[in-house]
Amino acid sequence: MTIRPSRGLDRRAFLRLSGTTAAAFAAGSLVSCGQANDADTPSGSGSTGAPSTEPDADNPLNVSADEPLETVIFKGGYGDQYVIDAQAIYTERFPNAEIKHQGGQELGKQLQPRFISGDVPDLIDNSGAGNLPMAALVADGQLMDLTPLLDAPAIGADGKTVRETLIPGVVDLGSFGGTPHALYYAFVVHGIWHSRSLFEENGWPEPETWDDMLDLCAEIKSTGMSPWTYQGKNPGYILTPILMAAAKAGGLDVLKNIDNLEAGAWTAPPVMAAAEAFYQLVERDYILPGTSGMTHTQAQTYWATGEAAFIPCGSWLESELGDVTPDGFDMVVTTTPAVTSSDALPGTAIRGMGSEPYIVPSQAKNPMGGMELLRIMLSPESATNFTDQTQTLTSLADYEPTDVGSGLTSVREALAASGDDTFFWLYNQWYSELSASVNETTSLLMTGEINPDEWAQQCQSAADAVKDDDSVTKFQRD
Amino acid sequence: MRQGRYRFIVGALAGPIVLYAVLVLWPYLQSFYVSLTDWSGYTSERRLIGLANYERLLKDPVFWISLRHNLLAAVVLPVFSIGLGLFFATMLNVAGRAKKAAVQGVRGASFYRIVYFFPHLLSIAVIGVLWSFVYDPTGNGLLNGFLGLIGIDPVNWLGSTKTAYWAILAVIVWVSVGFYVLVFTAAIGSIPPDMYEAAMLDGASRWRIFWRITVPLIWDTVQVALVYAGINALDMFAIVNVMSAAGGSGGPNNSTQVLGNYIYLTAFEHGRFGYATALGVALFVVTIFLAVITLRFMRRDRVVY
Numbered sequence: 001m002t003i004r005p006s007r008g009l010d011r012r013a014f015l016r017l018s019g020t021t022a023a024a025f026a027a028g029s030l031v032s033c034g035q036a037n038d039a040d041t042p043s044g045s046g047s048t049g050a051p052s053t054e055p056d057a058d059n060p061l062n063v064s065a066d067e068p069l070e071t072v073i074f075k076g077g078y079g080d081q082y083v084i085d086a087q088a089i090y091t092e093r094f095p096n097a098e099i100k101h102q103g104g105q106e107l108g109k110q111l112q113p114r115f116i117s118g119d120v121p122d123l124i125d126n127s128g129a130g131n132l133p134m135a136a137l138v139a140d141g142q143l144m145d146l147t148p149l150l151d152a153p154a155i156g157a158d159g160k161t162v163r164e165t166l167i168p169g170v171v172d173l174g175s176f177g178g179t180p181h182a183l184y185y186a187f188v189v190h191g192i193w194h195s196r197s198l199f200e201e202n203g204w205p206e207p208e209t210w211d212d213m214l215d216l217c218a219e220i221k222s223t224g225m226s227p228w229t230y231q232g233k234n235p236g237y238i239l240t241p242i243l244m245a246a247a248k249a250g251g252l253d254v255l256k257n258i259d260n261l262e263a264g265a266w267t268a269p270p271v272m273a274a275a276e277a278f279y280q281l282v283e284r285d286y287i288l289p290g291t292s293g294m295t296h297t298q299a300q301t302y303w304a305t306g307e308a309a310f311i312p313c314g315s316w317l318e319s320e321l322g323d324v325t326p327d328g329f330d331m332v333v334t335t336t337p338a339v340t341s342s343d344a345l346p347g348t349a350i351r352g353m354g355s356e357p358y359i360v361p362s363q364a365k366n367p368m369g370g371m372e373l374l375r376i377m378l379s380p381e382s383a384t385n386f387t388d389q390t391q392t393l394t395s396l397a398d399y400e401p402t403d404v405g406s407g408l409t410s411v412r413e414a415l416a417a418s419g420d421d422t423f424f425w426l427y428n429q430w431y432s433e434l435s436a437s438v439n440e441t442t443s444l445l446m447t448g449e450i451n452p453d454e455w456a457q458q459c460q461s462a463a464d465a466v467k468d469d470d471s472v473t474k475f476q477r478d
Numbered sequence: 479m480r481q482g483r484y485r486f487i488v489g490a491l492a493g494p495i496v497l498y499a500v501l502v503l504w505p506y507l508q509s510f511y512v513s514l515t516d517w518s519g520y521t522s523e524r525r526l527i528g529l530a531n532y533e534r535l536l537k538d539p540v541f542w543i544s545l546r547h548n549l550l551a552a553v554v555l556p557v558f559s560i561g562l563g564l565f566f567a568t569m570l571n572v573a574g575r576a577k578k579a580a581v582q583g584v585r586g587a588s589f590y591r592i593v594y595f596f597p598h599l600l601s602i603a604v605i606g607v608l609w610s611f612v613y614d615p616t617g618n619g620l621l622n623g624f625l626g627l628i629g630i631d632p633v634n635w636l637g638s639t640k641t642a643y644w645a646i647l648a649v650i651v652w653v654s655v656g657f658y659v660l661v662f663t664a665a666i667g668s669i670p671p672d673m674y675e676a677a678m679l680d681g682a683s684r685w686r687i688f689w690r691i692t693v694p695l696i697w698d699t700v701q702v703a704l705v706y707a708g709i710n711a712l713d714m715f716a717i718v719n720v721m722s723a724a725g726g727s728g729g730p731n732n733s734t735q736v737l738g739n740y741i742y743l744t745a746f747e748h749g750r751f752g753y754a755t756a757l758g759v760a761l762f763v764v765t766i767f768l769a770v771i772t773l774r775f776m777r778r779d780r781v782v783y
Contacts, residue, residue: 136518233636293613439727
């Protein structure tokens with residue numbers, strides 16, 4: 001038995017149709033030298049009965065000017081002021097569109113009943129703990145295909161489409177089965193952090209290979225400082241450099257195999273080499289005692305106050321620590337040292353990843369308005385505003401933030417050095433249960449309760465279990 | 479006359495019964511239905527999949543781990559929280575000043591009563607955060623600081639699979655003892671003092687008075703407290719959610735996982751409301767079962783006085 005409200009279906013079918021027409025339009029406009037052409041544009045929104053403006057260069061998504069717009073934005077470390085600023089620009093463009101805005105946390109609980117009843121906002125920043133599970137929404141057909149937005153001309157980019165102005169890989173990150181359903185607004189780089197001033201003071205070099213790392217750790221430990229700590233209660237943080245090292249050792253296929261749930265993906269030699277390398281930190285007692293019981297704030301505070309030299313984290317670390325960081329600490333991010341002597345990726349390759357996934361529900365009343373606001377947010381003006389407010393990059397490739405700290409400078413340098421070798425993985429957003437069990441297994445590895453072999457076996461069997469589970473929607477990447 | 483009485487009964491009970499049916503029974507029945515579907519929780523569409531969720535449940539190791547933790551708590555918590563509750567209530571009410579004939583508690587009893595009850599006034603989330611600091615795994619933590627004074631190395635209370643669950647159980651005991659002290663104090667207060675006085679004059683030891691007078695006379699209350707503690711032990715959601723690893727994952731490695739928290743994760747993190755509801759139904763069955771056997775085993779002749 002299936003309960004299907006006809007309203008939802010009709011709406012969805014309609015939206016799919018209008019999305020296709022919009023995409024067709026955008027493709028057509030690309031052929032005609034990126035200029036939006038009024039004459040041959042089918043009016044996508046005509047069938048809604050709402051008054052529609054003719055699409056033009058200023059309104060390529062054909063937003064109904066009077067249609068109200070509702071946004072629900074995760075209000076975490078980045079706040080939501082940057083969205084409110086973008087809304088002001090939207091209001092300038094569409095003065096009659098009433099904007100309803102809500103910033104909040106635990107969006108899943110707030111929005112779940114609204115998804116069921118079909119009364120959803122037009123743009124959601126689905127981020128933070130307690131967010132909506134993305135894969136479930138995709139499997140239920142609850143999310144718009146964002147292709148119209150990606151193929152629309154970008155603001156302030158000389159005829160380039162939005163897609164062309166984004167950092168490579170960002171679109172793939174938000175794609176499920178090849179369809180872009182989420183657009184990651186912020187772009188974070190993940191790596192290992194240390195204090196440059198502390199290292200210079202002690203004459204410690206930045207390690208390039210894992211052997212260098214272990215030698216340096218021995219030296220750091222002899223000064224009475226712990227070489228490493230990590231956000232113990234969130235073992236995903238220490239898993240990140242392990243997978244980074246694995247990807248660098250074995251190349252991108254390592255990550256693709258993991259994402260595609262290939263047999264033996266977790267027991268592959270590069271993954272094992274990375275796990276062995278990090279297990280050395282456990283065996284040689286290089287981790288700050290008690291680390292596995294610490295929250296992320298505890299561990300990061302201990303690191304910033306000089307209890308440990310290295311900590312893995314994403315590029316939000318600088319803004320998250322805020323005033324906790326002592327003056328002159330000069331934090332910088334580096335990628336993982338090479339764990340083999342013949343790594344497949346260059347030493348500079350680093351994990352770059354979107355965060356703050358923006359989604360437009362397929363049941364939204366003004367989906368094009370939601371995408372238009374997102375298009376405004378991806379303009380250099382709004383992107384600069386976001387970075388100045390948060391010390392975090394957006395997914396827009398080329399723009400110059402005006403207010404940049406030491407952490408962000410190092411992030412931009414690392415990203416530039418990594419270039420086309422910047423990599424990411426997707427299994428954690430595709431398969432939340434696999435992600436949870438791999439994280440927990442990693443916590444056992446880092447407390448020495450299991451060895452790298454057992455770790456790899458347990459991760460592999462968790463992946464196999466997901467693969468064999470018919471109730472899980474599978475995704476592929478290539 | 480008889481008819482009038484029925485009309486009164488029906489009239490007085492109809493409202494509450496309708497409310498109970500709509501607000502309690504109907505959601506229960508609905509959840510039995512939802513547990514037979516593959517509902518993700520984020521759409522109005524759901525498909526009946528028969529008993530597939532229950533099949534999954536039987537094969538799900540985390541379900542069994544969670545259930546084991548709940549049942550362990552259902553044994554440990556009543557013993558400690560009710561045991562301590564009884565002990566403290568006795569001390570506060572009848573154990574004072576052995577040489578005198580009057581029945582009273584130890585000196586400062588009314589002060590202790592407030593102290594014991596105080597934890598119960600705090601929100602469970604506050605308690606969780608507070609104790610997370612007490613359990614700080616480095617030497618800076620309150621508890622590890624004390625242990626350091628007597629030369630014990632810092633213990634990684636919440637970060638080790640060996641200690642995490644017990645550390646959380648200890649917090650629950652800490653929270654709930656005060657409540658039982660209050661309940662038992664009220665019960666002891668209703669025992670006629672002359673029974674104690676008579677026993678004292680006859681030279682009965684405190685131990686004997688406790689087992690022969692106090693416990694039999696408040697047995698009803700103890701029984702209710704046991705059922706209550708048992709049901710509490712099957713919940714534990716809030717404290718595990720606050721104190722276990724990241725966002726209440728029940729970690730490390732499910733070593734603090736309990737059914738309530740696992741249901742929450744399954745529904746809200748993994749988008750499996752159908753399966754989560756099946757877990758909820760399982761928890762419901764276990765709770766009923768536990769309540770029934772508790773009452774059955776605790777049955778004892780009522781002392782009439």
